[in-house]
Amino acid sequence: MTSESLHPVPAPARRTVVAAVGTAGLAVALTACGSDNKSSDSNSGSGASASSGGTGEGDNAAAGNAGGTVLAKTTDIPEGGGKVFESQGVVVTQPTAGTYKAFSSKCTHQGCAVKGIADNVITCPCHNSQFSAADGSVKKGPATQPLAAAKITVDGDSIKLA
Numbered sequence: 001m002t003s004e005s006l007h008p009v010p011a012p013a014r015r016t017v018v019a020a021v022g023t024a025g026l027a028v029a030l031t032a033c034g035s036d037n038k039s040s041d042s043n044s045g046s047g048a049s050a051s052s053g054g055t056g057e058g059d060n061a062a063a064g065n066a067g068g069t070v071l072a073k074t075t076d077i078p079e080g081g082g083k084v085f086e087s088q089g090v091v092v093t094q095p096t097a098g099t100y101k102a103f104s105s106k107c108t109h110q111g112c113a114v115k116g117i118a119d120n121v122i123t124c125p126c127h128n129s130q131f132s133a134a135d136g137s138v139k140k141g142p143a144t145q146p147l148a149a150a151k152i153t154v155d156g157d158s159i160k161l162a
Contacts, residue, residue, distance in 0.1 A: 068153060068160035074100070075157065082117035082133055088161055090150045093133035095120050100154055102161075103136040103147035114147070122147065 071085050071092060077100060082093030084105050091105045091114055103122070105114050112126035120133040129143035136147035151162035 068155075068162055071152070071159050071161055073157050074154065074159060077159065080118070080120050080133070082122065084114060084117070086113060090152075090161065091117065091122055091147070092152060092159055093117055093120075093122065095132075095134035100152060100159055101134060101136075102150040102152040103131070104150055106147075107143055108138075108145035108147060109141075109143035 069088065071088065071090070072083060074094075077083055077092055077094045079094050079097050082091055084091045086105065089105050090102050092100060092102045094100055106112075107114055107124035107126065107129055109124065109127055109129050112124050114122050114131070115125045116123040117133060121139060122131040122133055122136075123129070124131075124143070127142050128140070129138065130140040131137065131143070131147050132139055136149060138144060138146055153160050153162050
């Protein structure tokens with residue numbers, strides 16, 4: 001004979017199991033929708049020496065480009081608009097005359113590449129999230145996080161990825 005109890009052990013309630021599975025799914029969804037490069041740098045430069053970004057966060061975004069990759073001429077970026085550089089994963093804007101900003105082109109909602117930039121608004125074509133061309137902040141959801149700032153420098157009439 002054994003001293004084990006003959007009473008069955010109660011299983012977790014169905015409600016508990018459903019809640020646990022839902023919580024795990026929500027965690028996965030939030031991780032997929034979040035930005036992995038959160039930057040709180042403020043960019044207030046203007047004129048020919050304008051730059052976007054700030055001090056950086058120690059990641060590899062700028063480490064491989066010590067000299068800076070030339071993205072465009074300043075004349076290529078329209079005032080109130082911008083241009084997406086798909087292979088570099090950045091969008092460069094000119095919110096006001098002579099002020100150039102750069103952000104990740106990856107939408108913080110589900111990672112789609114932003115496409116349109118007009119009237120100082122950057123738009124994601126997947127779910128129509130809209131971001132400010134001046135600071136990357138969310139103007140219209142479903143995105144809830146701003147676009148991450150990218151570092152650029154303006155050298156004469158060249159805009160370089162820092």
